Amino acid sequence: MHPPTETPPIGVAACACLTPFGDAPATVAALLADRRALALTPVLGRDGGDAVPLALLSPMDETLPPRWLPDLHSLALHLPAAPWGHARTPVVVTSSNFGVGSLYAFTRDHDTRHLAHGTPFATVDFLRREFGWGEHVTVFSHACVTAHLGLLHATRLLHAGLADRVLVFSFDFVSPFVAGGFHSLKILNGTFPAPYAARETGAIGLGDGAAFAVLTRDATPFRLEAQSLHNEMAHFTANRPDGAGFDTCAVALAHAARGRRVWVKGHGTGTLEAGRIEATAFARHFPAAPLVSWKGSLGHTLGSCGLVELALALAALSAPAPKIPGTVGTTGPCFTDTVALAPFAADTFDAAVLASNAFGGAHAALLLTHA
Amino acid sequence: MLERFIHHLRVELPPDDETADAARIRLREKFPRQAVRRMTHLGLLVGSALDGLALGPDDALVYASTFAETCALEDFLTSFPAASPLLFQTSIHPSAVQQVLIGRQQPLARLWPLAGRARLVEQALLTALLETSPRVALVGGEERGTWMLAHAMASPRSFAFAALLTPDPTYALGRLSFTPENPAPPAAPCPSLEIFAQALATHQSLAWRGAGGTWVLSWS
Numbered sequence: 001m002h003p004p005t006e007t008p009p010i011g012v013a014a015c016a017c018l019t020p021f022g023d024a025p026a027t028v029a030a031l032l033a034d035r036r037a038l039a040l041t042p043v044l045g046r047d048g049g050d051a052v053p054l055a056l057l058s059p060m061d062e063t064l065p066p067r068w069l070p071d072l073h074s075l076a077l078h079l080p081a082a083p084w085g086h087a088r089t090p091v092v093v094t095s096s097n098f099g100v101g102s103l104y105a106f107t108r109d110h111d112t113r114h115l116a117h118g119t120p121f122a123t124v125d126f127l128r129r130e131f132g133w134g135e136h137v138t139v140f141s142h143a144c145v146t147a148h149l150g151l152l153h154a155t156r157l158l159h160a161g162l163a164d165r166v167l168v169f170s171f172d173f174v175s176p177f178v179a180g181g182f183h184s185l186k187i188l189n190g191t192f193p194a195p196y197a198a199r200e201t202g203a204i205g206l207g208d209g210a211a212f213a214v215l216t217r218d219a220t221p222f223r224l225e226a227q228s229l230h231n232e233m234a235h236f237t238a239n240r241p242d243g244a245g246f247d248t249c250a251v252a253l254a255h256a257a258r259g260r261r262v263w264v265k266g267h268g269t270g271t272l273e274a275g276r277i278e279a280t281a282f283a284r285h286f287p288a289a290p291l292v293s294w295k296g297s298l299g300h301t302l303g304s305c306g307l308v309e310l311a312l313a314l315a316a317l318s319a320p321a322p323k324i325p326g327t328v329g330t331t332g333p334c335f336t337d338t339v340a341l342a343p344f345a346a347d348t349f350d351a352a353v354l355a356s357n358a359f360g361g362a363h364a365a366l367l368l369t370h371a
Numbered sequence: 372m373l374e375r376f377i378h379h380l381r382v383e384l385p386p387d388d389e390t391a392d393a394a395r396i397r398l399r400e401k402f403p404r405q406a407v408r409r410m411t412h413l414g415l416l417v418g419s420a421l422d423g424l425a426l427g428p429d430d431a432l433v434y435a436s437t438f439a440e441t442c443a444l445e446d447f448l449t450s451f452p453a454a455s456p457l458l459f460q461t462s463i464h465p466s467a468v469q470q471v472l473i474g475r476q477q478p479l480a481r482l483w484p485l486a487g488r489a490r491l492v493e494q495a496l497l498t499a500l501l502e503t504s505p506r507v508a509l510v511g512g513e514e515r516g517t518w519m520l521a522h523a524m525a526s527p528r529s530f531a532f533a534a535l536l537t538p539d540p541t542y543a544l545g546r547l548s549f550t551p552e553n554p555a556p557p558a559a560p561c562p563s564l565e566i567f568a569q570a571l572a573t574h575q576s577l578a579w580r581g582a583g584g585t586w587v588l589s590w591s
Binding site for chain 1: 373437438439444447448449451452454455456459460462463464465469472473475476477478479480481482483484485486487488489490491494497498501522524551555558581582583584
């Protein structure tokens with residue numbers, strides 16, 4: 001059994017996100033109103049294909065400059081001023097897509113200008129130039145748990161005294177590359193996702209999303225109290241059916257959350273087996289905690305989902321008379337009775353577990369606490 | 372100062388013209404027959420570098436690759452409009468490590484896949500030195516690309532390395548250290564992943580400044 005949390009708490013000095021609904025407060029408002037950003041869209045954009053649920057900030061076909069650039073500039077307006085990308089104020093970029101849509105565009109129209117942001121390193125070099133960041137920009141890419149890696153790495157840099165503040169910056173925009181890939185796996189199909197619903201067919205949606213967090217050792221109203229990672233390495237795309245991977249990740253946070261009143265934002269993409277195992281595991285370790293997923297509305301923002309959903313949790317908790325959005329897109333019956341379909345008041349809770357999963361049976365979770 | 376000591380060390384530096392099929396024949400004894408057919412060139416090289424290194428569920432692995440699964444990416448892109456599910460999952464970073472560890476059914480506490488370029492080695496080393504697990508596998512590698520190489524989006528050479536880093540100096544092959552300095556010194560060029568792999572292979576010492584301190588790779 002892994003030790004309980006292996007990092008001390010860290011402060012969240014700033015956090016923001018961008019989704020097809022807008023910024024974090026606007027997105028929370030839309031989720032509370034039970035709105036769905038996903039819309040049926042040709043899987044290959046202008047090249048057609050089956051209609052699948054995508055939540056997009058702009059038409060999916062890649063442009064020059066890349067379609068994500070204006071949105072990232074819009075998000076970056078909210079960044080606290082600092083000499084980002086220098087030794088004491090490093091940046092951690094997390095994504096699973098980076099600019100891979102540009103590679104797909106290059107293979108269609110052979111315009112070499114797409115290549116300036118087609119690979120992870122080229123994308124990050126491009127971002128450094130756009131945002132004036134220094135060269136201390138670390139790049140992680142571990143599919144759908146990537147943002148959690150960025151947060152934990154930033155935490156470690158701060159606790160080691162190697163940085164004063166760390167910017168974790170994440171973005172994933174849907175392209176025919178990734179939509180076609182998930183469609184080939186049959187889990188992106190013509191059905192809208194219904195996370196944790198016990199139904200005949202599973203389905204996910206994909207969504208555009210970008211977010212950042214600035215972490216600090218300073219006291220802040222919200223803290224990442226504990227973080228946990230685990231890698232099953234049992235199967236490329238499936239989890240161990242006994243739920244051992246979920247258990248290993250959750251048990252560390254359950255230990256850290258003792259005595260707290262917790263709600264859980266799960267991964268909840270809408271796939272059946274993973275949803276069942278996840279809901280069951282959280283019900284086992286947090287039996288009194290309502291479980292929600294927001295991917296039935298926003299789709300899965302892939303490597304950025306951990307940070308996008310952290311920003312949404314913070315926005316929900318920061319609102320007057322805070323309410324936590326329910327599991328949009330799901331009407332029941334569900335795998336467990338802990339699944340919260342409707343919004344609920346946040347004032348009876350003092351902590352949240354936010355979890356993500358990825359290919360390879362990768363598990364990540366953090367415990368968010370607030371005063 | 373942060374430091375770790377190098378124990379298991381294995382470096383794969385195949386000839387420039389080695390293909391995935393040739394690597395599959397050369398290295399087939401190291402992998403289950405069913406698995407080796409589907410492994411990528413990079414997966415085979417990483418698996419060979421990790422051969423003999425037993426990992427446990429509480430260990431961590433830091434994996435550095437600028438270009439990662441180039442050939443699967445190239446082939447997946449050309450598979451459209453009939454996108455290949457196998458090539459899709461194989462093209463996703465960190466597939467090379469997953470090919471090996473899923474083959475072994477080997478869980479890990481933490482897996483840190485990095486994908487930068489200019490300071491990738493330094494960032495991977497810092498990630499390893501900050502690990503709380505006593506045993507950290509430091510793994511890196513690239514595979515030679517085809518059409519992406521023509522556009523400088525792939526490595527011209529294939530290689531891989533794996534080193535076990537622990538706090539124990541006893542019988543260590545070498546040592547990796549980072550000494551923070553305040554104020555932070557100006558950063559100097561960081562060795563490339565390929566230069567670092569060659570230094571590991573030849574037990575060549577390295578030293579440079581970056582990330583707010585001084586880095587040293589030295590040998591026993």
